[in-house]
Amino acid sequence: MRSPRDKFLNQLTGIDGEFDNWPAWQRLMDWLKKQPWHQELFGGDKIPSRLLHHSTLANEVSKYLGGPEDNS
Numbered sequence: 001m002r003s004p005r006d007k008f009l010n011q012l013t014g015i016d017g018e019f020d021n022w023p024a025w026q027r028l029m030d031w032l033k034k035q036p037w038h039q040e041l042f043g044g045d046k047i048p049s050r051l052l053h054h055s056t057l058a059n060e061v062s063k064y065l066g067g068p069e070d071n072s
Helices: 004-013 022-033 038-042 054-064
Strands: none
Touching: 004 022, 004 054, 022 038, 022 054, 038 054
C-alpha cells in the first residue's frame, strides 16, 4: 500500500510506484532536475548529501511542494 507521500508524488510527477529504493530515487532525481526550481530546493547547483537517501529525497520534495511526509 502506498503512503500518502508516495501517492502525492505519483500524481505530481507521473512516476508510478513507491519511493523506497535506489531506482525510485533516480527517477525522482531525474524528474527533479528538469524542474526550474530544483536549485532552490538544493540550495545551489550541487545535490546536498542529505538528499542522497531515497526516503529523505522523497520527504524533502513532498514537503517542499506542500505534500505529506512519510514518517515510517
